[in-house]
Amino acid sequence: MKKYIALFCLGIFAFGCSDLEEHPVGVISPDNFFNNTDDLQAAVNGSFANIAHNNYWGREFTIALMLRDDMADIGDRTTQAARIDVNDMNMNDTNALVANFWPQSYIIITAANQAIEGAKKTPGDPAKINAIVAQAYFARAFTYYHLVRIFGDIPYVDFVVNDVSQVNSLSRMKEAEVYPKIIADLEFAKQWLEDKPKVKAVPGKGTAAGYLASVYLTLGNYQKAYDEAKYVITNEAKFGLGLDADFQDLFNATKTATLKEPLFTIDFNNLVSGNYGQDYTAFFTGSLKDDSYSYGQGFSVAVPSLKVFNDWDQRDYRRAVSFDTIIRKKTGPGGALQVFPSSDNEKAPRPHIAKYFRFPGKAGANGRTSQHNYITMRYAEVLLTAAEALNEITPGTLEADGYVNRVRARARNKAGKQVSFPANVTPGLSQADFRKMVINERRLELAFEYIRWYDIKRLKNGPEVFGPNGFEPHAFNPNKDYLFPLPGTELAINPNLKPNNPGY
Structure with missing residues (x-):
């Protein structure tokens, strides 16, 4: 971890989020900075700015997620070997993609931690302060949720680092212990975030609840996954959410800022400074x-x-x-x-x-x-999460059918022309048949949106989807390939992070 400790100690608040009202600032001294809520908002925005970075959502992290699943293969095999290795289940602990997005993840977390600590020093209305700092709690939860699904046991830092000695001997927290911390951050965010933020680059209550539903679905807690998804659905209008009429509009950079479907977006604005704003x-x-x-x-x-x-x-x-x-x-x-x-x-x-x-x-x-304002979660995913979870609790309900039918009804709007495909769900499917159907619906509806790999991992169906009859056959080892390796350089610096994940 030492190679990014310097960034911890600087208290990075980088620049460049396109739709955020208070722009992040450069390197600051946290002790002298938090004089009002505008300062706090600028600090919070630093965590989001660090997501819109070449080493995270701009290239290294997202291309790894996309290539790891069974929907996107390597095209030109003269590309960087690290990408091929992620795709082919042939990674090792020197992988260049991991070497970039691992430290960037902790830079995002660092900025969030600085804002959370700074909120304690910020004068003003406590309710307004909580509403702002709740964004930082969301950013921290968002990043740890990705980390824990990619790596399993991870170092967990939820404090401001003032000296390298605070973190240079950290050990890894068990995956089962990380999830309650993610949930706690999201619960705080759900309590204090605005119902309907002005822009989708700012999380709202529906965002936090949507991610809680996803977390609980990942954990197999179907009742809570359904409850959180249902909360979003019930408050659809209040939160300014819904399905947009034309599926194509979701992927048109000139339109996404005005859409209602995104729960949260990572905004790029065609402006670049160093690795900030780089989008590949x-x-x-x-x-x-x-x-x-x-x-x-x-x-x-x-x-x-x-x-x-x-x-x-x-x-x-x-x-x-x-x-x-x-x-x-x-x-x-x-x-x-x-x-x-x-x-x-x-x-x-x-x-x-x-x-x-x-x-x-x-x-x-x-x-x-x-x-592009990249959509990290959209309302269609919430509907499909509710359907999947409800099927596990009470199979055969018209309610679960209805959630999938809403998604399919939108798909029948072919650029303004109504068509007959895909048809509504056949009523009365068995639990197993509905489960198979809704997982496939997620695969199609959310294709190439960095979600499929996480579905494969939580369902533990790697040997099937990467088998001889899959879309992208690979030699998949379930004892190794559901996790990425931690960077070997980090383990060399801090032996307390050893051993690496099985097989690496």
């Missing part, structure tokens, strides 16, 4: 050899297997939104665009992910530095 998702998922867009070609890093595309019913509008099946090349006199099948991409001759490359708003070279 469109670039990594777009197609090489495609001259369709003014910002240039993609890089064909994360590309679904052909089986993923062929298995998806072509009548489903969500497939058309999720995939690009053609590329356009400038050929002939004047460099006119001509249409070619996606198979003409010799590095990855198959349909590519379109959710991020098609409409990135104002974007830099090859779709980098986009204007």
